[in-house]
Amino acid sequence: MTTAVSISGVSIGFGPVTVIDDLSLDVPASTTFGVVGESGSGKTTLLRAALGLQDVRRGEIRLMGERFGGSLAETRRRARVIQPIFQDPAAALSPRCRIGVLMDEVAKVLGEPRDALRQRLDEILRRLGLPRAILDKYPHQISGGQARRAAIARALLMRPRILAADEPTAGLDVSVQGELLNLLQELRRTEEITLLIITHNLAVVRLIADRVAVMQSGRIVEQGEANAVFARPQHAYTRELLNSWPATS
Numbered sequence: 001m002t003t004a005v006s007i008s009g010v011s012i013g014f015g016p017v018t019v020i021d022d023l024s025l026d027v028p029a030s031t032t033f034g035v036v037g038e039s040g041s042g043k044t045t046l047l048r049a050a051l052g053l054q055d056v057r058r059g060e061i062r063l064m065g066e067r068f069g070g071s072l073a074e075t076r077r078r079a080r081v082i083q084p085i086f087q088d089p090a091a092a093l094s095p096r097c098r099i100g101v102l103m104d105e106v107a108k109v110l111g112e113p114r115d116a117l118r119q120r121l122d123e124i125l126r127r128l129g130l131p132r133a134i135l136d137k138y139p140h141q142i143s144g145g146q147a148r149r150a151a152i153a154r155a156l157l158m159r160p161r162i163l164a165a166d167e168p169t170a171g172l173d174v175s176v177q178g179e180l181l182n183l184l185q186e187l188r189r190t191e192e193i194t195l196l197i198i199t200h201n202l203a204v205v206r207l208i209a210d211r212v213a214v215m216q217s218g219r220i221v222e223q224g225e226a227n228a229v230f231a232r233p234q235h236a237y238t239r240e241l242l243n244s245w246p247a248t249s
């Protein structure tokens with residue numbers, strides 16, 4: 001089985017503080033994989049390292065079997081393999097640019113003719129249930145759910161093999177949360193991508209993850225098939241998380 005994200009012996013620190021401690025994790029390709037843990041356990045730091053936005057002190061991260069360097073060319077090569085969907089869509093959608101302009105930027109990165117990209121974009125917008133008129137709007141002129149979907153559309157334009165979503169449902173109405181998770185799951189199947197979801201929300205992983213890794217203080221304390229982990233948690237911290245749920249969701 002292909003491994004989409006392979007993290008081997010990775011340590012990350014800020015000054016004297018170690019945030020990720022000798023962590024290893026394999027995310028099988030074409031699965032929905034949830035990394036769950038409470039706030040501050042290091043989930044976002046780990047994701048940023050996979051995206052090349054955070055230096056690692058030790059260890060290595062491979063994406064679809066490949067290592068990536070820090071040059072601009074390598075950053076662009078990596079962007080075709082993994083695309084993030086950040087908690088705050090504003091991180092992906094610059095507030096001063098109309099959505100359409102942000103989409104066209106992808107054409108430059110890919111070296112794809114703008115017309116061809118716009119054709120693909122039409123199809124992606126249709127699939128995501130976004131009106132074309134959204135392209136003329138600024139991020140602050142659309143709803144939170146639309147902004148999240150616009151960020152997903154931009155990510156999909158890159159034709160990534162891996163979509164990595166940090167708290168994909170944060171800040172959305174409950175009804176929109178379900179829709180968004182269904183959408184991500186459908187994309188995972190039809191686009192044959194790997195979906196990596198980083199969240200403190202057990203309901204999210206329970207709903208869509210095939211496999212789950214539980215993170216505490218920069219380490220993976222338990223991982224396995226999501227159903228098995230939820231039904232028979234082996235680690236005390238996992239049981240604690242499950243017991244405090246739904247208070248944490």
Ligand SMILES: Nc1ncnc2c1ncn2[C@@H]1O[C@H](COP(=O)(O)OP(=O)(O)OP(=O)(O)O)[C@@H](O)[C@H]1O
Pocket residue numbers: 014019037038039040041042043044045046200
């Ligand atoms: N740039 C930074 N400088 C110093 N410390 C940092 C930095 N980024 C993260 N940290 C620390 O690293 C630890 C892990 O943070 P991280 O954001 O990865 O956790 P998380 O599990 O994603 O939490 P949350 O769910 O709240 O986003 C925290 O103690 C945080 O304060």
